[in-house]
Amino acid sequence: MKNFPMFLRMDGRRVVICGSGEDAARKARLVLKTEAAIRILGTDLDPELAGLVASGRADHHPTLTPATFDNAALTFIATGCPALDAALADHARRHGAVVNVVDRPDMCDAVTPSIVDRDPVVIAIGTEGAAPVLGRSIKTEIETMLSPRLGSFVALAGRLRDAVAQNIPHRQRRGFWEWAFNGEAFRAHLAGRERAAAEILKDAIAAGQAPAEKGHIALVGAGPGARDLLTLRAVQRLQQADVIFYDRLVDPEVLELARRDADRIYVGKDVGAHAIPQATIDRMIVNEALKGRRIVRLKSGDPSVFGRATEELEAAKAAGIETEIVPGITAASAAAASLQKPLTERGEIDTFAITTGQCRPGDAAPSRARLAHPGTAVALYMAVEKAEEVSRDMIAAGTPADCPVDIVASVSTRDERHAATTLGNLAQTIREEGLAYPAILFVRYPKSMAASAPAQQATAA
Structure with missing residues (x-):
């Protein structure tokens, strides 16, 4: 491993961006996600960079001064002139800054990884320059796995850590957090019910323990066949499921998206030849959910289009089990x-x-x-x-x-x-x-x- 992966603390520190064009603006977009102060060195600024200066989010040095790199933790250099890039890199290093020169890996102290941002959850992917296109492909795969709402739930959990420490016995805390990030509160938050999720967590903290897990049934559309036609939510439910009941037309590659330790139960039916009666399937998924397990009923296409969803929803409702439908691309x-x-x-x-x-x-x-x-x-x-x-x-x-x-x-x-x-x-x-x-x-x-x-x-x- 040539590069050591590390997250730099940026609050109270400065990032200097040397350059005035699109490459410099692209680096500025990354830095804007942090709390760092931004300084831009260059003339004839790109409109985006000029807007940052005008708004007060960045300050501007048209030319290099002795103070340009003061308190700089990181410097991005993108002037487009090799000689000027090299001179600025040397100057920045003398001030203790970590240097990244755009498109010149031989001159870099650090490289910019592909980033999946679910602040405060941040995932960085690097290939040490060997395969940057692959790095971006991996980023895309991970983006599909993580809900856009993940970060705000993690932030909520962070605000409640002190309350958990005060109310949950030490030996039970790991179990509490496992419940928090896998249970009812997490599902409510991912579904957009942030207030309900916060109330569930606070009630559990006040009670001094995580509640017994409630079962949950998701009727998930597997789409017409190709696994890359699944929705992001379908992938998320597969990765959260304890048990997956799947149909004959579900492609095995779709099942590969599920958790490795999830139970997989085949309940396939062919036209005119029902190997397992629908009433039996209803009982099977309800019985597993009553054990407090997360169930995915994986159906080809869309569950609402000739998917026998009504019978399964009614069986779950009669048993008092929470359900949801995750639409799929119909054939x-x-x-x-x-x-x-x-x-x-x-x-x-x-x-x-x-x-x-x-x-x-x-x-x-x-x-x-x-x-x-x-x-x-x-x-x-x-x-x-x-x-x-x-x-x-x-x-x-x-x-x-x-x-x-x-x-x-x-x-x-x-x-x-x-x-x-x-x-x-x-x-x-x-x-x-x-x-x-x-x-x-x-x-x-x-x-x-x-x-x-x-x-x-x-x-x-």
């Missing part, structure tokens, strides 16, 4: 993105509908006549095996047989396939292409097709 959105065909189109498609090809045994099929209107795009889930029925019903209701249809199977995965056809040829295309579940059927009935139909009929007559 229709992912398929439209893959096709590069928006779900709506100004002047052509002003209505978008989602329906299903499968219903409960004994239930009537969805009314497809309601969808056979010009200006409508329809996404049909679980409808591959019902393609002939879908085609027949929509044509009978007035949808032209030559309406375009896109079939997208296994969207966003390595197995993704696409076929384009018409409503009249839908079933035949599915058979010829060998397309199977999971797949989305997109039927588009643009307004222009309806407008041209009377003219075509008149010409034919």
Whole structure:
């Protein structure tokens, strides 16, 4: 390790930024996150730097003076002139400052890492100059892991440390803080209920102990397949979960985002072949939550779109368990993105509908006549095996047989396939292409097709 990682204390100290252009302004943005006094050395300042001076947040030395580097803990040099950079670096070192010369690692005492800022939590990532692009990629990964609200909760905990020391016995403090950063208060804060989070913590401090952990169930959308289509909140819930119940269509790479010690329980169901009855799944997740554990019910796509979320929410509510829904990217959105065909189109498609090809045994099929209107795009889930029925019903209701249809199977995965056809040829295309579940059927009935139909009929007559 060539570089020793260390955080410099900046309150009551000065950072000197030598330069007047964009490179200097970029360094100023970093320093503004600290409590350091800022001094800018240079002429013809960039408007951003001039604004800092005008606001009083920085002072300005147009030229070098004997006092320029007084009390300087750190100096950034970005004049763009190699000879001047070298001279200023020597001058700053004589005053005891740590020097960073932009784009000249050979002249640096310290390098600027990639920073994840959740003040007072700060994470610095460095590669010793070997792979700065990788450092930025790692920063992006960590950014997705940490809630933007993390810092304010840590600050709240810091303000309560003295009260915890006075009210919580020493041998119980570690357990108290583990509860604080993993339990009900933390979840409330991440959900935006800061006042409730503070009250939960203060009540526990007043009681002299952390309360028994309450169970929690999150219905989390895993998206259509690709793990980089998960939401940030979905990743956070996976990393907080004690137990994860997951479906057949959840990609194994998505599960890799979970805590290593989390229990993973498969409760997958295939269309028309329910290996585990829904009532059994309901009991399983509720029973685990009643043990005070954090549960993630991981569902492909979005939990609210044909995800059987109602039954699980009602079971949790009956047991008095706190729940939340974490939306996911539904397959229709992912398929439209893959096709590069928006779900709506100004002047052509002003209505978008989602329906299903499968219903409960004994239930009537969805009314497809309601969808056979010009200006409508329809996404049909679980409808591959019902393609002939879908085609027949929509044509009978007035949808032209030559309406375009896109079939997208296994969207966003390595197995993704696409076929384009018409409503009249839908079933035949599915058979010829060998397309199977999971797949989305997109039927588009643009307004222009309806407008041209009377003219075509008149010409034919």
